[in-house]
Amino acid sequence: MSSQPLNVAIIGAGLSGLSLAVALQQQNISCTLYERLASPLNIGGAVMLSPNALKILDALSVYPRIRNKGYSFETLEYKDGDGKLMEVYEFGGEAKYGYKGLRIYRTALIEELLEILREQGVKLVFGKKFKRVVEESEDGVKWEFEDGEIGEASLLVGADGINSSVRKYLYPDLTPTFTxxxxxxxxxxxxxxxxxxxxxxxxxxxxxxxxxxxxxxxxxxxxxxxxxxxxxxxxxxxxxxxxxxxxxxxxxxxxxxxxxxxxxxxxxxxxxxxxxxxxxxxxYVVPKLDKLTSEKRRVIILGDGAHAIPPSAGQGINQAFEDVYMFALLLGQADKVDMQEALKFWQEYREQRIAQVLKLNKQIEMRRMTEEEKLKENIPAGSIHEIELSSLYKPDFKKDVDDWVAAKTVAA
Ligand SMILES: Cc1cc2nc3c(=O)[nH]c(=O)nc-3n(C[C@H](O)[C@H](O)[C@H](O)COP(=O)(O)OP(=O)(O)OC[C@H]3O[C@@H](n4cnc5c(N)ncnc54)[C@H](O)[C@@H]3O)c2cc1C
The missing domain is CATH 3.30.70 (Alpha-Beta Plaits)
Incomplete structure (x- = not known):
């Protein structure tokens, strides 16, 4: 990539887009957000944040501002109709994972992210709908909005949700699958x-x-x-x-x-x-994608657009925060490492994490099945094991990025 300072255009001001803008600010990378709606999309209701996401939000100085705006808890219990405990599922734990789980209204989280971006003076354009990528070169990308205006940036990030229009540039025929x-x-x-x-x-x-x-x-x-x-x-x-x-x-x-x-x-x-x-x-799910970036790596997709996943482990938003944080950390190293390689590392790392969540989802779904359903699905007795959550909840993304950068700079 060129030595020009990066400027990033983010399509979509949902939780992925807003948190990406905060993470890029932390890396002193300039960005502009474009949102098709006149105000942020409010899908409604509260969302569950698990320790892997809370650690990221803490590193972005968001967690201290939201921790008292939701309900903190550690476990979800499964009980039968008579009150007998069948199973305990951990959503967090201060001693074990560093953070309790947090159930917070989506609007409260969005409002806080917007407030941070206002304080930082980040440009956010509402009522601006992305239409299509016009041209991608070694140095940047041009795209068109629905109103005909042409935008230009060094990177274009599709944080535009499960029905992503940016994704069409990478996968013209892909549509999410209803489960x-x-x-x-x-x-x-x-x-x-x-x-x-x-x-x-x-x-x-x-x-x-x-x-x-x-x-x-x-x-x-x-x-x-x-x-x-x-x-x-x-x-x-x-x-x-x-x-x-x-x-x-x-x-x-x-x-x-x-x-x-x-x-x-x-x-x-x-x-x-x-x-x-x-x-x-x-x-809905987005089938496993074999690339999250375009060939020249100037167009990137993340969040639900890249990997909408079933809700069993409650990881949709949590995985979006992981995408965003690692992506920003790597862009912050643009002067030290080759960005093509960095984005390849990011993509492989993210694929691995999503695969881990999908496996966890399967394990959870199997445990919820009735005996009749297990028989129908040919699930042999004894094949359902204890769920191990430490690797999901306790990754150290900063260290993983630093280690990768160190290995690359030594090699160079
Ligand atoms: C009812 C409901 C409850 C949920 N509860 C949970 C939960 O408890 N836990 C959990 O982890 N997940 C939950 N999810 C899933 C979760 O909402 C998604 O994983 C998350 O919203 C993904 O964030 P995102 O920013 O990637 O996409 P989105 O939240 O979909 O945001 C995309 C943004 O891009 C904008 N946009 C789209 N197209 C364009 C365009 N062409 N130009 C400009 N802007 C555009 C949209 O208007 C939107 O603001 C829930 C989903 C629903 C529907």
Whole structure:
């Protein structure tokens, strides 16, 4: 790459794009964000942040600003309908992983990232929709916005979500695949549940009729997310999902359906559901991609656009933060190492991490299966092992980048 200072154009001001801008600022790399909407996309609801992401947000000085804006917790319990503990899944742990898990409203996180970018004077252009890459050279890239304007930068990063338009430059024919599952969630006051004294939440209550999730949110947990998953035969497409999301009465009915098969507190939870906080999440995946950068490595995709993954391990956003942080750390070394090689290293590292999460997802899904489902899927007894989370939650990205750079500079 040329010795000119890098300037990066980021398409999409979701969590990937906003956090990338913060990470680039830390490396003194100039960037501009372009977002198609008039204000940040608010998909709604809260998200779970695990220690791997919190360590990154800490390194970016974001964590101290958000840690008191969400619900901190360590474990999610799986219980049967009689309250018998079936399994404990760790979402964090201060002693073991350095951080507890944090359940925080997406809007709270976005607002904080926006505030940091405002303080740093980063340029963010709302209502500007990327259309297509026009030209890529050894030194930079030109692209067109929907309004016909041509943009130019040394790097173009597609942080534009699962239906990424930037990705079309790398994969013109790729469309995300619908997994056949959707999650329907709502939020109700915790007091409404009348939980038995000492009953641990977050919890997934597993019965032969399915699972029901209860997860506290907001500081100290005055509110809980409640939710169920559903199998759906066909992909309804964006307009179809919007229509399903809009029919709040039908969604309330779905959440209430079969509640009599669950403990009293689940029945209490669904007894009154405000329409305003109901969300529908259709689960799509982006198939494994063999490249996250263009040939000349001037166009890069990351976040959901590069690897939307099933929700089982709750790693979607957490993996996006990993993409962003490592990418920025490597760009920060542009004067020391060959950027082509650095981006190759980044891509291989990220592929490995995503493969690890997909494997973990599979393990989690197998553990949630009923005996009947296991038989149907030919899963032999004894093939389900303890889940090991340290390698997921405790990587040291900074050290890994520093070690790689050191090895390259010694070799040179
Ligand atoms: C209801 C719901 C609940 C979820 N809960 C969780 C959770 O608990 N934990 C978790 O890890 N993940 C969760 N996810 C997944 C998570 O939201 C995604 O992994 C995450 O949002 C990906 O961030 P992103 O920035 O890559 O993409 P997005 O959040 O999709 O952001 C992309 C941005 O790019 C913009 N954009 C798109 N196209 C263009 C264009 N052509 N020009 C300019 N801008 C453009 C969009 O408007 C958007 O602002 C959930 C998803 C949904 C739908």
């Amino acid at each position: 056949g599952g959707i999650g329907i969630t709502a939020a109700v006051p915790t007091s409404q549940l009348k939980l038995p004294p000492g009953y641990h939440i977050p919890v997934t209550v597993m019965t032969p009729h399915g699972g029901f999730v209860i997860a506290p949110q907001e500081v100290d947990g005055p509110e809980v997310l409640i939710g169920k998953q559903k199998r759906v035969e066909k992909d309804h497409g964006r307009a179809g999902w919007d229509a399903i999301s809009a029919d709040k009465e039908a969604l309330v009915k779905f959440l209430q359906q079969g509640a009599e098969n669950f403990p009293d507190f689940v029945q209490n939870a669904v007894s009154s559901i405000p329409h305003g906080k109901i969300n529908v999440w259709p689960f």
